[in-house]
Amino acid sequence: MSIEQWIEACAAEDIDVEDVIRFDYEDRTFAIYRTANSIYYASDGYCTHERVHLATGLVMDDVIECPKHNGRFDIPTGAAKRRPVCIALKTYPIKIEEGKVLIQID
């Protein structure tokens, strides 16, 4: 049985609109997104194609483009959108409380 917990990642204002930041927690890396309409999302931090940090990629509307081979993922669902990526990105519940970004991880 896995235990889920809410972890504080950053302040909401730490992420610019249409941007992504890296968040490391214990031995894991996450990507925290703020889309053009200021909705926040969280996913695993590495591309599923190779071990590349998505936080150095480009956010365009609801899509993150990997900086290495320009593969794309749908940010809300993690679905692979453009080759060479073909494995979806794991996403995590996220919420804003008192100006803090919290993500739920297991």
Ligand code: FES
């Ligand atoms: S490492 Fe991300 S598309 Fe290749």
